Amino acid sequence: MQLSRIIYLYKRMYAQQLKAIMEYNKDFYILLCSAALTQVLGFIFLNVIYNQIPDINGWKFWEVSFMYAMIFLTEGIGSLFFEGTWRLSGLVNRGELDRYLLRPVPIVLQVFCTGIGVNGLGNLLIGGVIIWQSLIHSHIHWSIAKIAITLLLLVSAVIIRVSINLVGNSAAFWIRNAGNAFPLMVHSMADLAKYPVTLFNQGVRILISTVLPYAFISFYPATYIFEKSGWSGWWMLAPVVAFGSAAAAYCIFRFGLTRYESTGN
Amino acid sequence: MSVVKKYSSITNRSLQNVLAYRTSYVITFLSNFVNLLAIYFLWQGIFNGRASVGGYTWDQMRTYLLITFLANSVLSWYSETAISGKILDGSVAADLLKPIDFQSARFAETLGTSLLEGGMSTVLIGIFILFTSGVNFPHSPLVYVLFALSLLGAMLVKFGVVYLAALLCFWSTGSMGIVWARIAVTNLLSGALVPLAFFPDWLERVALLLPFQSIIHTPTVIFLEQATAWESLSLIGVQCFWGIALWIAGKCMWNWAVRQVTIHGG
Numbered sequence: 190m191q192l193s194r195i196i197y198l199y200k201r202m203y204a205q206q207l208k209a210i211m212e213y214n215k216d217f218y219i220l221l222c223s224a225a226l227t228q229v230l231g232f233i234f235l236n237v238i239y240n241q242i243p244d245i246n247g248w249k250f251w252e253v254s255f256m257y258a259m260i261f262l263t264e265g266i267g268s269l270f271f272e273g274t275w276r277l278s279g280l281v282n283r284g285e286l287d288r289y290l291l292r293p294v295p296i297v298l299q300v301f302c303t304g305i306g307v308n309g310l311g312n313l314l315i316g317g318v319i320i321w322q323s324l325i326h327s328h329i330h331w332s333i334a335k336i337a338i339t340l341l342l343l344v345s346a347v348i349i350r351v352s353i354n355l356v357g358n359s360a361a362f363w364i365r366n367a368g369n370a371f372p373l374m375v376h377s378m379a380d381l382a383k384y385p386v387t388l389f390n391q392g393v394r395i396l397i398s399t400v401l402p403y404a405f406i407s408f409y410p411a412t413y414i415f416e417k418s419g420w421s422g423w424w425m426l427a428p429v430v431a432f433g434s435a436a437a438a439y440c441i442f443r444f445g446l447t448r449y450e451s452t453g454n
Numbered sequence: 455m456s457v458v459k460k461y462s463s464i465t466n467r468s469l470q471n472v473l474a475y476r477t478s479y480v481i482t483f484l485s486n487f488v489n490l491l492a493i494y495f496l497w498q499g500i501f502n503g504r505a506s507v508g509g510y511t512w513d514q515m516r517t518y519l520l521i522t523f524l525a526n527s528v529l530s531w532y533s534e535t536a537i538s539g540k541i542l543d544g545s546v547a548a549d550l551l552k553p554i555d556f557q558s559a560r561f562a563e564t565l566g567t568s569l570l571e572g573g574m575s576t577v578l579i580g581i582f583i584l585f586t587s588g589v590n591f592p593h594s595p596l597v598y599v600l601f602a603l604s605l606l607g608a609m610l611v612k613f614g615v616v617y618l619a620a621l622l623c624f625w626s627t628g629s630m631g632i633v634w635a636r637i638a639v640t641n642l643l644s645g646a647l648v649p650l651a652f653f654p655d656w657l658e659r660v661a662l663l664l665p666f667q668s669i670i671h672t673p674t675v676i677f678l679e680q681a682t683a684w685e686s687l688s689l690i691g692v693q694c695f696w697g698i699a700l701w702i703a704g705k706c707m708w709n710w711a712v713r714q715v716t717i718h719g720g
Contacts, residue, residue: 215625
């Protein structure tokens with residue numbers, strides 16, 4: 190299937206979901222505000238800590254804020270445009286995936302468009318503002334190459350985040366009970382990447398750089414952007430990791446799909 | 455007597471419910487633990503090369519984190535979604551017909567899960583302490599008694615906050631937004647993320663006037679022996695005040711909310 194066709198279908202399905210959520214606009218605002226509030230309070234937390242000390246392991250306030258906001262920003266994009274991954278366990282448990290299997294449209298695409306998380310918009314906005322501020326306050330020498338690489342790292346970060354979400358939620362094919370506990374645990378691992386990986390012991394470092402490569406969303410881009418000595422060149426792995434995790438996520442999802450047996454009622 | 459029996463059977467049922475769905479329960483619990491790890495290592499980094507930060511030594515801070523984990527996991531996610539879930543899917547209609555008080559019944563339910571959650575987190579903390587050293591234990595047995603009382607008080611206050619937040623679901627169609635906002639506000643203002651002593655003066659003063667500080671701040675202050683026995687008692691008194699005030703607020707809000715209720719289908 191051609192890319193242009195996929196984008197066209199995505200837009201059409203997304204527009205339908207958008208109509209659906211606008212029906213409940215009270216919820217729309219509550220979710221939007223609560224996501225923004227959560228982030229602002231997290232930011233205050235960092236601020237309170239940095240009021241007491243100048244740096245953590247050589248990392249300054251705005252640098253850690255950047256990492257913090259990257260985790261939230263990618264989460265926001267994930268829930269705003271790919272929220273459907275979180276509905277996968279519901280689809281599997283209620284046998285609603287049958288419907289998707291019958292249509293001549295890629296199943297992953299249909300899963301992605303199963304819902305919209307408005308909270309993503311709040312995360313995206315506040316995350317964007319904090320990232321913007323942290324880049325302004327850090328005295329970075331911008332060049333065209335640097336801007337291009339930063340954008341590349343951002344795109345990689347989003348791909349990695351969505352891939353991990355898809356893998357976590359694909360557990361629904363194996364764990365047959367309603368609820369999102371397993372993907373939520375995978376999701377909460379991202380907390381570890383809100384701070385420099387140098388804080389953690391070797392085991393945790395390896396975990397969030399390989400199996401669950403959250404560090405490539407926040408830490409490794411930060412080492413490039415803020416030019417941390419000792420980490421030069423590591424950012425180059427980020428696009429590779431993004432490609433790898435997308436491929437792995439797709440394979441795991443397809444493999445899970447072969448285990449799908451519809452529930453009848 | 456029969457009243458006690460009525461509610462204790464609800465407690466028992468909710469305990470069995472947890473045991474029946476243990477997989478997702480254990481997983482949720484583990485993700486709380488991941489959170490603790492992240493925060494623990496963060497603080498370790500903060501204290502790296504510093505004797506004390508904000509009046510806390512690293513040993514005190516370590517103890518603080520473990521107490522926070524215990525106090526937080528005594529009443530967590532599960533009780534939260536259970537109450538709002540009832541309101542959102544309309545099964546609250548069935549509760550309206552029963553000859554029991556909705557609020558007390560939910561409290562009894564919460565108590566059931568809390569027993570298990572408290573037990574599990576105590577075990578987990580025990581394991582954690584085995585691998586780390588330097589956690590401060592108070593020597594006087596009186597502190598432990600006061601600490602246990604303050605944990606109960608914390609639970610009562612937290613239930614009050616959670617219950618009020620859950621009742622808001624009468625006006626919305628989803629619970630996630632309200633739950634997130636409540637968690638974020640509670641975490642910051644109760645001292646779960648950072649001790650209140652770290653706050654700028656004005657924020658600390660505001661936080662101390664709000665009920666949230668009873669949930670984490672009070673038990674930790676007592677356990678770390680930052681308050682004398684009399685001060686501890688008065689802190690527990692404040693907890694009781696908030697517990698009762700929130701309970702009454704919950705009652706009023708419930709009375710008003712049930713008149714707004716719309717239940718679809720049948």
